[in-house]
Amino acid sequence: MGNMTSPLSRRRFLGFAALNSAALLGLNTISTTTASAATRPGGPVPAVIIGTGYGAAVTALRLGEAGIPTVMLEMGRLWDTPATDGNVFCNMLRPDGRAMWLKDRTLAPLASFLWMDVINHDIKRYPGVLDRVDHGDMSVYLGRGVGGGSLVNGAMAVVPKRNYFEEILPAVDAAEMYGKYFPRATSTLGVNHVDPDWFETCDSYQFARLSREHAHRAGLKTTFVPSVYDFDYLRREEAGEVPCSALAGEVIYGNNHGKRSLDKTYLADALGTGNVTIRAMHEVRAIRRDEARGYVLTVHRRDDSGEIVERTEIATERLFLGAGSLGSTELLLRARDTGTLPGLGAEIGQGWGPNGNVMLGRANHVWDTTGRTQSGMPALGIDSWDDPEHPVFAEIAPVPAGVELWVSLYLAITKNPERGHFSYDPATDSARLHWNAEQGQLSIQQAKALFDKINRTNGTIYRTDLFGDTRPFENRFTYHPLGGLLLGEATDDYGRVRGYPGLYVTDGSLIPGSTGVNPFVTITALAERNIERVLAEDRLTPVGS
Incomplete structure (x- = not known):
């Protein structure tokens, strides 16, 4: 058969190229040309995913494969550019600013x-x-x-x-x-x-x-x-x-070689579909429902000093929450308690564990x-x-x-x-965890x-x-936060948020507080199951159809 490249490896190659060119050019928007054309500003985007962790990455790949233009919003940086020491990340013995998110001291x-x-x-x-x-x-x-x-x-x-x-x-x-x-999860993750x-x-x-x-x-x-x-x-x-x-x-504080993090696996594959765009340094602060435009997100963009330099809105027909147990839960609590998604129930914020x-x-x-x-x-x-x-x-x-x-x-x-459970604190506009x-x-x-x-x-x-x-x-402390938007309670059995068609949860907030092991393979596999059902049943529209 000669040197035929499988679609998956070719796709990953294209994804790596998109990540590398964004890094070289210092860009916060990562995509192939077709993806950026399909998701240009203006009307609603067919699908938006908040976050780029395990559940989010699975969802992006499968939406991209299905031909659905998708934008991922990530509050952190694209970690692909070496600093003056030649490394992307610092180590634990000699940490510097790369170690911690907007902190003056490391907190190991x-x-x-x-x-x-x-x-x-x-x-x-x-x-x-x-x-x-x-x-x-x-x-x-x-x-x-x-x-x-x-x-x-x-x-x-x-x-x-x-x-x-x-x-x-x-x-x-x-x-x-x-x-x-x-x-499927362990294979794509490169276990x-x-x-x-x-x-x-x-x-x-x-x-x-x-x-x-x-x-x-x-x-x-x-x-x-x-x-x-x-x-x-x-x-x-x-x-x-x-x-x-x-x-x-x-x-x-990150790993420079050898580790198959998501930017090397699921996210590279997702970008390689040509239908996925990642916007780094973009933090979603609020969600509201608009009859004409779908879900409208308030988004803050930060620069490398951590300062907010732009406030924008993005509208979408389908919104997938993949911001993790704390992030996704906070967004829905804020939306419920400030009245922008008032139909959310008392199940929001429940069932958290470390x-x-x-x-x-x-x-x-x-x-x-x-x-x-x-x-x-x-x-x-x-x-x-x-x-x-x-x-x-x-x-x-x-x-x-x-x-x-x-x-x-x-x-x-x-x-x-x-x-534990979360409540919304209007004084700080944030979710407060109740755990003693x-x-x-x-x-x-x-x-x-x-x-x-x-x-x-x-x-x-x-x-x-x-x-x-x-x-x-x-x-x-915990490295393994789980729960807040439990599967079958805050959502149906496939992560669809109750009362809000087109709103989905795809991360560890679905899992009630415990997996008995490191949870990322479980989060990945559950996201694979859920997005397969959503794509089969929910009439998401591919490009050109």
Whole structure:
């Protein structure tokens, strides 16, 4: 057959070309020529997607494939242009303005070491890649940029336990999800697995092998974790053949090489359809309904200092909310309570949870070294989810400091039925999360039961110097915000917002507070399922028809 290029790889190539040319020209509008022609200013756009994270990216690709002109509005930057140091992103040891969204100081979840404030640094205020939104007893970490949370997560592409998926989303056909949509999601995301033979001998995962040994001694199971980080690239990093990324402390502030973030997969494919335009640095502030024009969005455009430089409106016949649990929920709460979408019900803002996140550290014996070289991308977890009393899935996390610290770090995901809710605060024109420390206590108890067992067996203790005070457990933050616009409650069973035809939710706000694992594969697969049904039933109009 010669050198025929498959439609998918050709499409991705075209998408990369669009992203690269936008980066080279310093543009905030990313598209191919046909897409920009199909979405020029003026009349209503056939489809608008707010956000560029997992659910949004899936929706964009499938709308683009269906021939529907689509505009994506992203409040963060396009992260494609190297700074003066030659890198797009900064690392965790030497952060700068690229690290945080409009902050004067970094706010890493690991706040101290030996009770010293040596981890966080003052930085120049800039629209950086990681945001932390504080709500009293809970802080939520969010990705800001084209690709959303895929830019700042640990790449752990875990499919939830089927019996738990059936428990949290009983209205969703699990057989269809596990037979069709999870495989479709993992394939398009570029999920891969670490070579188990290389894992046993490499330096990159000495820290994980030590935690595995300690867990096995306590009678616990461990499991390899699939990833969207390219494990072959990691192997070459360790061999010194390519620039380091996972081995250069590049995790929560972005990753320069090796990671298959959404701009490398779904978003590139979406742009390559010729029907999708991404507008970066465009934040949607309000939604109203106009009988003649459909949904009308108030949009603020920022410059690189973070200042708002333009206020515009865009109208659309079909609006897809993909701004994440906090962003999408806030938009609908504001619309309901300010009267621009007054028919929204009391279900808006309900069912929020932090996926049971708890971080903790253990102090190892002096002879139990974790290694100076540590991959920033985890590849192993302690799987105690089937424990009837204390269900926990604990990621074995790195401490990529470049020196031996004798610390084992974990992000435990626990099964906590407690849920928070959002209300609209007119004084600040924002959503306020109602979640208190007491609601997180069960998560700490579950994590403590697991790690008490490990400490007892191995003669180790908790670290109490990592979270800014003397607490061994940190559960006042989450990387995994879920809920606020629950599937089957705020929406129908496919994400259509009740009472508002043409308005859809496509992100983690659909999921009631917990998945038991890192949630991005679940969000992706659920979005695949929902958009397939919407395209089949809702009469969206392709170009030229």
